[in-house]
Amino acid sequence: MVEPQPAATIEFDEGICVVSGMCTSLASEIFRVSDDRLTLEVLQTEIPADLVAKAERAEACCPMDAIKVVRREGESTA
Ligand code: SF4
Numbered sequence: 001m002v003e004p005q006p007a008a009t010i011e012f013d014e015g016i017c018v019v020s021g022m023c024t025s026l027a028s029e030i031f032r033v034s035d036d037r038l039t040l041e042v043l044q045t046e047i048p049a050d051l052v053a054k055a056e057r058a059e060a061c062c063p064m065d066a067i068k069v070v071r072r073e074g075e076s077t078a
Helices: 022-026 049-061
Strands: 008-012 031-033 040-042 067-071
Touching: 008 040, 008 049, 022 031, 022 049, 049 067
Parallel strands: none
Antiparallel strands: 008 067, 031 040
């Protein structure tokens, strides 16, 4: 079976993340704060189409600009 291509990928800069948790409340399918609350875990870096809008909301709301959502070429920006 051929896996569907991801619609976007997540680039995350752990070095500047302050673990505010903002992204986890906006996209819990993608981001999670570790149990010790010291690090952010990215649960999936390859994002299917139905999660791209959530990922982009998290990107826009990150206070540190630690998240970049990179759409695959040819994907709609709508
Ligand atoms: S919103 Fe940004 S700074 Fe806050 S936990 Fe997520 S990636 Fe880190």
